[in-house]
Structures are given as C-alpha cells and as structure tokens.
Amino acid sequence: MTIFVSPEQWMPADGLILEPAADIAVRSQNNTLIVAGPGAGKTELLAQRACYLLQTGKCEPPQKILAISFKVDSAENLAKRVEKRCGKELARRFESRTFDSFAKHLLDQFRLAIPIEYRPARDYDIAFSVRDIREIATSYLTERHPTHPNWQYEIDFDELFKKLTRTPLPLKEVNSDIYDWIVIQLWGILIHGKKSLKSTLTFPIISRLAELLLRSNSYITAALRATYSHVFLDEFQDTTFIQYDLLKTAFLGSSAILTAVGDDKQRIMGWAGAMPNAFAQFIHDFNASEIHLERNHRSAPRLVEIQNILAKIIRENSVEVSSSDKWKQEDGICQVWTFSDHLQEANYVASKLDELINKQKVPPRDLCILVKQQEHIYAKALLTELEQRGIKARIEKEYQDLLADELIQLCIDALTLAVYLHSPETWQRMISFLVDLNGIEANDEQDQILRMEYQLSEFIETLREKTKQIQTKNCFESIKELNNYILDYIGIEKIIGAFPKYARKRYLTEIIEKGAEKLAESFELYGDWKESIEDFLGFNSIPIMTIHKSKGLEYDTVIFLGLEDDAFWSFRNQTDADLCAFFVALSRAKRQVIFTFSGSREVLRGRQLQTVEQFKIQISSLYQMLEQANVEVISH
Numbered sequence: 193m194t195i196f197v198s199p200e201q202w203m204p205a206d207g208l209i210l211e212p213a214a215d216i217a218v219r220s221q222n223n224t225l226i227v228a229g230p231g232a233g234k235t236e237l238l239a240q241r242a243c244y245l246l247q248t249g250k251c252e253p254p255q256k257i258l259a260i261s262f263k264v265d266s267a268e269n270l271a272k273r274v275e276k277r278c279g280k281e282l283a284r285r286f287e288s289r290t291f292d293s294f295a296k297h298l299l300d301q302f303r304l305a306i307p308i309e310y311r312p313a314r315d316y317d318i319a320f321s322v323r324d325i326r327e328i329a330t331s332y333l334t335e336r337h338p339t340h341p342n343w344q345y346e347i348d349f350d351e352l353f354k355k356l357t358r359t360p361l362p363l364k365e366v367n368s369d370i371y372d373w374i375v376i377q378l379w380g381i382l383i384h385g386k387k388s389l390k391s392t393l394t395f396p397i398i399s400r401l402a403e404l405l406l407r408s409n410s411y412i413t414a415a416l417r418a419t420y421s422h423v424f425l426d427e428f429q430d431t432t433f434i435q436y437d438l439l440k441t442a443f444l445g446s447s448a449i450l451t452a453v454g455d456d457k458q459r460i461m462g463w464a465g466a467m468p469n470a471f472a473q474f475i476h477d478f479n480a481s482e483i484h485l486e487r488n489h490r491s492a493p494r495l496v497e498i499q500n501i502l503a504k505i506i507r508e509n510s511v512e513v514s515s516s517d518k519w520k521q522e523d524g525i526c527q528v529w530t531f532s533d534h535l536q537e538a539n540y541v542a543s544k545l546d547e548l549i550n551k552q553k554v555p556p557r558d559l560c561i562l563v564k565q566q567e568h569i570y571a572k573a574l575l576t577e578l579e580q581r582g583i584k585a586r587i588e589k590e591y592q593d594l595l596a597d598e599l600i601q602l603c604i605d606a607l608t609l610a611v612y613l614h615s616p617e618t619w620q621r622m623i624s625f626l627v628d629l630n631g632i633e634a635n636d637e638q639d640q641i642l643r644m645e646y647q648l649s650e651f652i653e654t655l656r657e658k659t660k661q662i663q664t665k666n667c668f669e670s671i672k673e674l675n676n677y678i679l680d681y682i683g684i685e686k687i688i689g690a691f692p693k694y695a696r697k698r699y700l701t702e703i704i705e706k707g708a709e710k711l712a713e714s715f716e717l718y719g720d721w722k723e724s725i726e727d728f729l730g731f732n733s734i735p736i737m738t739i740h741k742s743k744g745l746e747y748d749t750v751i752f753l754g755l756e757d758d759a760f761w762s763f764r765n766q767t768d769a770d771l772c773a774f775f776v777a778l779s780r781a782k783r784q785v786i787f788t789f790s791g792s793r794e795v796l797r798g799r800q801l802q803t804v805e806q807f808k809i810q811i812s813s814l815y816q817m818l819e820q821a822n823v824e825v826i827s828h
C-alpha cells in the first residue's frame with residue numbers, strides 16, 4: 193500500500209530549492225501556463241510536480257499523469273527524471289509520450305471505432321516526408337482532373353502536405369480548388385491503400401484521425417478522461433494547430449488539470465505549423481493562470497546578461513531573469529571569432545577544442561558544435577581536423593532517436609553486460625526491465641527473480657562467447673544476428689506486448705538494422721567491444737547538431753559555426769523564427785558560447801559544393817545585438 197505525504201510536508205526531491213513561483217506551479221490545483229526562459233528549470237519543474245502529485249496522492253490511484261513532449265528523447269528524459277525522483281513504483285502512473293505517440297496510441301487502440309471511411313488498415317505504414325506523399329500522389333492518384341490533367345506539374349507539394357491536414361475531419365466538400373480535389377482523392381488512397389500500396393499515414397494524419405475518434409466516441413473520450421487526472425505539456429510554444437485540436441477534444445471541459453510549460457522566445461517550429469499564439473489561446477480556452485519564472489539555473493551571469501538583452505529584443509515584455517548563485521558574477525564568456533576561410537576556422541576551432549579537452553579537462557560530451565543547418569557540410573572541415581588530432585566528434589542526428597529507443601537500449605545493455613563483465617547499474621536495469629516485462633511483483637516473488645537472474649547470467653555468458661566470434665570486417669550481418677539473438681531470448685511477443693510500436697514488422701526490422709549498422713561502424717573502427725559500445729553511446733565524442741536538435745539540451749561550451757547570411761538564408765522572410773533560433777543557440781551554453789564568421793565557406797549551390805564568399809548583411813541585426821551586449825569580436 194502506498195503511504196502518501198501531506199502536501200504541507202512534501203519537499204522537492206534531491207534537495208532542490210524551487211523559487212517561490214515554481215513552488216506555486218508545482219502545487220497548483222488549476223490549469224496553469226508556466227512561461228519561463230531557457231534554463232529556468234521547466235522540465236525539472238514538471239518532474240517535481242509529477243512527484244508532488246504522486247507522492248501526496250493528489251493524483252489518486254489508479255489515475256495517471258500524462259506528459260506530452262515533442263521529441264522522443266525529451267519524453268524519455270522526463271520519464272527517467274520522474275523515476276529517479278520518486279521511485280519506480282509511483283512512476284508507473286506517469287506516462288511520458290510524444291504528441292505523435294499519444295495520437296498513435298489512441299488510433300492503434302481504438303482503430304475499429306473510427307468511421308469506416310476514415311479507418312486505416314491495422315498494419316498501416318507510416319510516411320514521414322513531403323517526398324513520400326509526392327511519390328504516392330504521383331504514382332497512385334491516376335484519376336483525371338477535368339480541368340487540370342497535368343496537376344502534378346502545377347502544384348506545390350509542400351503546400352499539398354500542409355493542406356492534407358489543415359482542417360479537422362471530416363473533409364469538406366470539394367469546390368473548384370485543385371488542392372481540395374487532390375486532398376480528397378489522396379485521403380482515400382492513404383487510408384484504404386491502392387493496388388500495391390498499403391494504408392499509409394503521416395503523423396499529422398494520425399493526429400487528425402485520433403481527434404475524430406475522440407470527437408465521435410464519447411465513451412472513449414470518457415475513458416481517456418477517467419485515466420488521466422493530470423496532463424503536462426512540455427515546450428508548449430511549439431504546439432501545432434493539429435495537436436491543439438486533439439488536446440482540446442481530449443481534455444477541454446474535463447476535470448483533468450493541465451500544466452503547460454514553454455518559452456515563446458524559443459518558438460522555432462513555425463515552419464512545421466506551430467501556432468503563433470498558443471499561450472494566449474490556452475489561457476483563454478482552458479481558463480489557465482499564468483506563472484513566470486525568473487531564474488536561470490543553467491548559464492553563467494555574463495551569458496544571462498546577454499540573453500536578457502536578446503530576450504527583450506525578441507519579445508518586448510520578456511521578464512528579466514537572474515543567474516544562479518553557484519556562479520561568480522564575472523563568470524561566462526561570449527565571443528565572435530572571425531576567420532578568412534573555413535579551413536582556417538576548422539584548424540583554430542579544433543585546436544581550441546583540443547585545449548578544452550586536454551588542458552582544461554572539459555569532457556567532450558560537455559562540448560557542442562552547433563550549426564543552423566546541413567551539419568555534414570558546415571562541420572566537414574572541422575571533423576577532418578579533429579580526426580587528425582585524435583578527437584572524436586559525430587553528427588548527433590544519426591543517433592538521437594536510436595539511443596532513445598527501448599529495444600536498442602536493451603540490446604546495448606545486454607552487450608554491455610557481455611563485454612564489460614562488471615556493470616552493476618546495467619545489470620540492475622536489465623533485471624528490472626525483465627521483472628516488469630514478466631509481470632513479477634518485486635516484493636513477492638523472490639524465487640522467480642532469483643531464477644531469472646540465474647538465467648540471465650547464463651544467457652550473458654553465451655552472448656559473451658558469440659561476441660568473441662565476430663570479425664571486425666563486414667560485421668553488420670553478424671551484429672544484426674546478435675541483436676536478434678538478444679530479442680529472441682527476451683521474447684519478442686512480450687516486447688511487443690509492452691511496446692506495441694514494435695508490432696509493425698517494418699519498424700522493428702528498421703530499428704534493429706539501423707542499430708546494427710551504427711554499432712558495426714564503431715566495431716569496424718575500433719575492433720574492441722567496450723570501445724565500440726562507448727563510441728555508439730557517444731561517450732567521449734563531441735556532439736555536432738543543428739539548433740533544432742539542440743533544444744532542451746545544455747553544454748559547458750557551445751561553438752556555433754557560421755553566423756553568416758548563407759546559414760540564415762531566409763532571415764528576411766522569417767526574422768522572428770531565426771531570432772528565436774539564435775536565442776536557442778545562445779542559451780544552450782552553461783559557461784561559454786562562441787559564434788564564428790568565416791570570410792569564405794564551402795556551401796551547397798544547387799547540388800554542388802562550392803567555396804563562396806560569406807556576408808553578414810542580411811543578419812546585421814544579430815551582429816548589432818551582440819555589439820549592444822558588448823560581445824568581443826576576435827579576428828584570426
């Protein structure tokens with residue numbers, strides 16, 4: 193039986209001290225919007241609020257908390273924080289998902305309740321990009337349009353992609369608009385499949401279907417509302433219209449208490465359909481109260497000072513924030529480094545990173561190379577320079593989602609046990625995974641747990657022998673087999689039972705293959721298991737990523753490559769989004785942030801890589817902002 197703590201006695205976990213406004217937000221009994229800048233502890237606040245609700249019984253069993261994040265790794269990170277703060281038992285009632293997974297979960301669970309004309313097949317495929325949709329439309333939409341027989345050449349497919357899910361279902365009657373005609377035809381094809389094409393859905397389509405499902409089935413909506421007494425919404429500034437419609441249908445008018453956190457200065461998903469006014473809309477619709485946080489727990493005082501200046505430029509009404517007491521007042525470095533060309537830049541930046549790692553002993557994982565886009569191109573010369581110095585760095589995009597995947601984690605844990613011999617933390621994690629998967633009650637079934645531990649150690653022994661037989665050359669297939677061997681031992685049916693997303697065979701195969709491919713790359717390079725696993729996990733590698741991928745993350749030092757017009761090529765058309773992106777880049781750093789400008793740089797022109805002159809004319813306002821904040825410019 194769970195013993196609850198009284199709300200008066202409840203204290204934040206891990207000895208954390210919450211500023212008064214954060215404490216109010218943690219204990220709030222109403223719908224609330226928490227607006228706070230970078231490093232204010234928004235994610236931490238959600239984790240603490242989850243503990244408060246679960247430990248005090250304000251979220252009364254068997255009710256649950258539903259937390260919705262944008263990225264797979266953010267959802268994972270939040271779930272881990274809650275489990276660490278309030279223990280596994282209570283954390284079982286904390287469900288952390290992405291918006292996409294929430295919608296997909298609803299659709300998969302209640303697919304048969306969707307009206308037949310919108311009901312996809314059980315084993316539908318997922319299409320991710322405009323390119324996928326373009327391919328389907330041009331290959332399968334063979335009906336002739338009376339006045340636009342060559343519509344394929346007349347329409348903008350980006351526009352079509354947006355229009356597919358612009359309004360809630362059902363689709364409206366066709367008028368003379370060519371897009372409306374295509375949208376109607378295409379929905380039919382995507383939902384029901386055609387010839388060799390299976391039912392194929394995008395995530396926005398899944399959200400629209402989930403919303404229709406709830407709107408047309410009051411029993412399912414009531415069941416959903418009975419399950420979750422509290423709902424958390426992380427990074428609320430990036431909520432799209434489609435997601436907001438789903439949220440409203442799911443919870444508006446229910447007794448669920450919603451807590452949204454966000455920072456409108458970090459709204460960088462406008463291109464993906466983020467609402468421009470999500471905060472005001474939420475306050476209005478959900479009658480939410482607004483709370484502002486005024487501390488930055490991440491960045492050094494000098495960086496907070498610059499962030500405050502920039503924040504005021506982006507949003508006039510921004511609240512001035514202060515830095516944490518752990519810093520000395522003079523701490524924090526922000527500089528612009530200018531170079532004649534990208535090769536000189538790469539050489540100098542590599543030497544500085546070398547110094548940070550080898551002299552100042554900053555762990556490579558606490559450094560970050562940021563770019564606006566095309567990390568392969570912007571970081572190409574730097575990667576070569578770092579390699580020559582024996583410093584590991586990698587494009588993080590290829591790993592981020594993979595590392596957050598439960599199956600990959602499982603395979604890596606099993607391999608870690610097989611090759612490290614001693615890793616108590618991994619052993620513990622694997623045992624609790626198996627305990628959960630097999631539905632064993634930790635306190636009652638000691639015999640079963642002991643038997644499972646014994647079997648696991650025998651299995652690890654055989655796995656160890658298998659790892660020894662793998663050759664370094666062309667090892668992809670053998671590593672794939674190794675992963676499948678691990679999954680067979682655990683029981684793929686049980687895994688699917690616990691994680692229904694793997695029921696889709698294609699998804700399962702893809703994830704296993706992707707994991708094997710990346711691990712094989714490391715094994716071919718190092719020929720040593722321990723080092724390969726560490727490499728795969730990114731230990732000792734400097735991460736390289738775009739600003740978009742860096743959201744929510746933090747590093748001791750951030751080096752942004754290419755504060756130039758080419759990188760911000762659309763600055764004039766999307767000034768607000770680019771200012772926000774710049775703000776996100778600036779605010780990832782704890783201690784030091786560097787921006788580089790290179791007089792010439794290799795960039796893509798059409799499909800060709802060309803070294804071209806760089807300018808800072810379009811983005812002169814960014815440089816003016818840095819000047820206003822007295823940021824030092826150092827020419828090299």
Ligand SMILES: Nc1ncnc2c1ncn2[C@@H]1O[C@H](COP(=O)(O)OP(=O)(O)OP(=O)(O)O)[C@@H](O)[C@H]1O
Pocket residue numbers: 208209210211228229230231232233234235236237455458489490743744745746779
């Ligand atoms: N109350 C607190 N006291 C001390 N440190 C804190 C507190 N809250 C958060 N932190 C720390 O501050 C850092 C930033 O926290 P968090 O990632 O939750 O911020 P955030 O508001 O989500 O930031 P961003 O919007 O930039 O992603 C983390 O290292 C976190 O552990």
